[in-house]
Amino acid sequence: MNYDVIVIGAGLAGLVATAELADAGKKVLLLDQEPEASFGGQAWWSFGGLFLIDSPEQRRMGIKDSKDLAWQDWLGAAGYDRLADEDYWGRKWAEAYVDFAAGEKRAWLHEMGVRFFPVVGWAERGGYHAGGHGNSVPRFHITWGTGPGIVAPFAKRVRDHIKSNQVIYKPRHQVDHLLKHSGRVTGAAGSVLEASDVARGEASSRHVISEFHYEASAVLVASGGIGANLDMIRKNWPERLGTPPEKMISGVPAHVDGRLLEISEETGARLVNRDRMWHYTEGIKNWNPVWPKHGIRILPGPSSMWFDARGHRLPSPNFPGFDTLGTLEAIKQTGYDYSWFILTQKMIEKEFALSGSEQNPDLTGKSLKDVLGRVRPGAPGPVQAFIDQGEDFVVADTIDNLVIKMNQLTGERRVAADHIIEQIRARDRELDNTFTKDLQVAALRNARHYIGDKLIRVAAPHKILDHRNGPLIAVRLNLISRKTLGGIQTNLSGQVLDETGTVIPGLFAAGEAAGFGGGGLHGYRSLEGTFLGGCLFSGRETGRAIAGQVL
Secondary structure (H helix, E strand, O other), rough: OOEEEEEEOEEHHHHHHHHHHHEEEEEEEEEEOOHHHOEHHHHHHOOOEEEEOHHHHHHHHHOOHHHHHHHHHHHHHHHHOOOOOOHHHHHHHHHHHHHHHHHHHHHHHHHOOOEOOOOOOOOOOOOOOOOOOOOOOEEEEEEOHHHHHHHHHHHHHHOOOOOOOEEEEEEEEEEEEEEEEOOOOEEEEEEEEEOOOOOOOOEEEEOOOEEEEEEEEEEOOOOOOOOOHHHHHHHHHHHOOOOOOOOEEEOOOOOOHHHHHHHHHOOOOOOOOOOOOEEEEEEOOOOOOOOOOEEEEEEOOOOOOEEOOOOOOOOOOOOOOHHOOOOOOHHHOOOOOOOEEHHHHHHHHOOOOOOHHHHHHHHHHOOOOHHHHHHOOOOOOHHHHHHHOOOEEEEEEEHHHHHHHHHHOOHHHHHHHHHHHHHHHHHHHEEEEEEOHHHHHHHHHHHHOOOHHHHHHHOOOOHHHHHHOOOOEEEEEEEEEEEOOEEEEEEEOOEOOOOOOEEEEEEEOOHHHHHOOOOOOOOOOOOOOOOHHHHHHHHHHHHHHHHHOOO
């Protein structure tokens, strides 16, 4: 059978590109190494947050946003410093993406049935000056249906084309080589893996039963990043973030292994910004794991006090939800791979959310009744399950008992109760006035000026040592892998470039494999909500570009 395009990877970027190509009448072969249960890839597991600018949801919440403000924030976060080389195309993709997020992105998704939770979240708040890292305003739009809600319209479009034989989908096909003839990429070859009935996200067999060889006019690599390949993460770990972590948990399934990045490089593709990556500091070990070393990220409100492994409060502005990589650097400077939150029952009830579609059954299941149940007393059900069964949570009525349990959990007497009490009392004294020199207290009061935070995200300021605020809770926070910010360098059509900046004919890349566009549209940092969005945008633009080039 003759194919116009081979798409490698049935994750979000691959599905978007495949849908665009098939809509344009192109015959597409969609290859994926995982079983059909994993259709949609890593995006299915996500919280479904999307970065939008000046949206109706923002305006209804009283948020004044603009493309100029968003671009100011993007540049402050990205910190591009390789513009003559590795950042050249990444920045161009970023400019196009911000235009998309301020323009047709929402309408395009809305037309396919995507809807959003009405309260806009405020992620990556920064904590620096106006031109520095962070979102000046809330821009994190939670998809109604979370990750599955984003995947669904594209999965449907592709499945419709599968039924009509416009798309031929072959799961359990692991690409081992890209075929090249006279300088042009002409297809893909690899191993057919044995059938597997594992559930979505579970590690599948790599037992080979046969081989395959397919040719096409173009090949699109949309195979994701390296988030589950902890050895590769350590190999590429940047010195600016300290020594590579010895202990780390995984925020993505085992199939996110980076294989196609190396295979693409062997074919001549240029990989850029390898040292740029996005890992979270608020990881907890999943008490009910799906994949190896399965971790869940806490999406924290700003009130928890953050301490290092020895019980020293982290320096400003390393507050929950403010600067992911800045806090990662601060933690690594302590010499340990973990840190602690200390908070109250009142804080955890209002401020703790967990990332992931499976950790938010109310939003994922589109149940308004269950979502409204979050305002009732008590922690949300998935959070309470971690309090009860997660190994990283300890609860006590007094600080002395809490610290005893913290030290028992780590097996080391690293934290001194007197030191913890002194630091918390100092913070609590700052609550006696409406003004303060404690920047975290000032920040959480500032957050409550935003109605969305006041209603459902930020607890009313209160003293941690006041027993009326419920039992005390400590959470051991692990480093958790997640995203690859660098990748295959491409131009604005998604064409892959070689080491000289020359287009490799027939080869394209999109999604996380391409650093979400151009080999790294984020630069050094993300403003959040831009990973799914980067897959949507790069998949769409690259799919349309290929359709326009392949006759």
